Amino acid sequence: MKIISWNVNGIRSVLGKGFLMSIEQENPDILCLQEIKAHPEQVDKILSQYSDHIWNPAEKKGYAGTAIFSKIKPISIKLGKELLDDVEGRVIVAEFKHFYLVNVYTPNSQRGLLRLTHRLEWDKKFFHILKELENKKPVIFCGDLNVAHKEIDIARPKENVKNAGFTVEERASFTEYINHGFVDSFRYLHENEKNQYTWWSYMHNARDKDIGWRIDYFCLSNSLKSKIQKAEILSKIEGSDHCPVELILNI
Numbered sequence: 001m002k003i004i005s006w007n008v009n010g011i012r013s014v015l016g017k018g019f020l021m022s023i024e025q026e027n028p029d030i031l032c033l034q035e036i037k038a039h040p041e042q043v044d045k046i047l048s049q050y051s052d053h054i055w056n057p058a059e060k061k062g063y064a065g066t067a068i069f070s071k072i073k074p075i076s077i078k079l080g081k082e083l084l085d086d087v088e089g090r091v092i093v094a095e096f097k098h099f100y101l102v103n104v105y106t107p108n109s110q111r112g113l114l115r116l117t118h119r120l121e122w123d124k125k126f127f128h129i130l131k132e133l134e135n136k137k138p139v140i141f142c143g144d145l146n147v148a149h150k151e152i153d154i155a156r157p158k159e160n161v162k163n164a165g166f167t168v169e170e171r172a173s174f175t176e177y178i179n180h181g182f183v184d185s186f187r188y189l190h191e192n193e194k195n196q197y198t199w200w201s202y203m204h205n206a207r208d209k210d211i212g213w214r215i216d217y218f219c220l221s222n223s224l225k226s227k228i229q230k231a232e233i234l235s236k237i238e239g240s241d242h243c244p245v246e247l248i249l250n251i
Contacts, residue, residue, distance in 0.1 A: 001072075001251045004028040004234075005142040006244035007105065007199075007216060010037040011067070017239035020046065026234070026246070029071050034105035034144045036065040036089075056080065058089040065089035066103050066143070072096060084125045091126070093133065098251050099224065100133045102141035109146070109164035116169065119146075123173040131180065138221035141182075144199075144242065145217050149174045149184065152194055153214040165215060177219060185218045185231035185247055196233055199242045207241075218247040227251055 004026055008014040011033065023031060031050065039057040047053070050069035056079045057065040066089055074094040080086030083093065092103045104126065109116040133139050147170045148154040160166040178184065190196065197212025206212065218231060230248035237243050 001030070001249045002026075002028045003030045003032065003101070003140070003142065003218070003247045003249070004244050005032040005034070005103070005216060005218060005247075007034040007144040007240060007242035009035050009240040009242065011043060012038050014239045015043075015046070019239050022237050022239065022244075023047065024049075026237075026244070028246070030094075030101065031069040032092075032101070032103040032142050033067045033069075034065075034103070036067050037062050038065065054092055054094065056089040056092045059087045063088065064105060066092050066105050068092050068094055068101070068103050070094065074101075083129050084122075091129075093129075095137075099138045099140050099221075100136070102130065102133070102139060104141055104143040104145065106144060106146045109167065109170065111164065113162075113164060113167065116164070116167065120169055120173060123170075123176075127173075127176060127180070130177075130182070134181075134221055138224045139182075140218065140220040140224065140247070142216075142218045142245070142247070144215060145174065146215055147171060147174050148213045148215055149187075152192070153196075155195075155197065155211045155213070165213060181222045182219045183222055183225050183228075185220060185228055186214070186233065186245070188225065188228065189231050197235070198233055198245055202241055216242055216245045218245060220247075224249070 040055045052070040054068040076095040078093040080091030109119045151157040198216035200207035200212040227249045234244040
């Protein structure tokens, strides 16, 4: 089974930048998108090869939002507003036979860390949801988690230690996932691989210079670790300030 996750930074924008061709070439069984910035009625029908289209737009138009496109029919679907009073469309939980798949777009702490407290509270609530689900069956969660976990996951760690996405507090929140049995699939297979990033600022030609951050993840319950065949960063695919990440499981 092949799953791809991608923060598209506006689905209407990325449609004009080769998005459909990239998805056709990669051909995932399940596609998880973040920061869609649109309601379904604002987008022409797309991805007809996927039988199930699950949209979770933010109440505020043109902001945040998530979506899942799947060739495998989910057993059940829950949206973030049912789980943690989320009006920004940040979470979709899709139940499949062998696992729960959670697509998430974690809030950014913002410049000046104005939203850091909200972000840390979100992390605690989201972690609680993951563990509740895991009591029933294994969990895979993916998306833009808006944190570079370790110094190896960011091009310039010293310069960013007090910036959103690389604060001690945010990194410690991510560590809680790992300490409680979740596996960062990319680091599981590529423990010491450097210069592996999923997001680059649009400023100062950061992508061309590869001054990036790894903030997009596939994490999964420890019980699924042996099922991982491949976990990759698809950095050659453009169209957004993020690139897609991929997980292939033997399920």
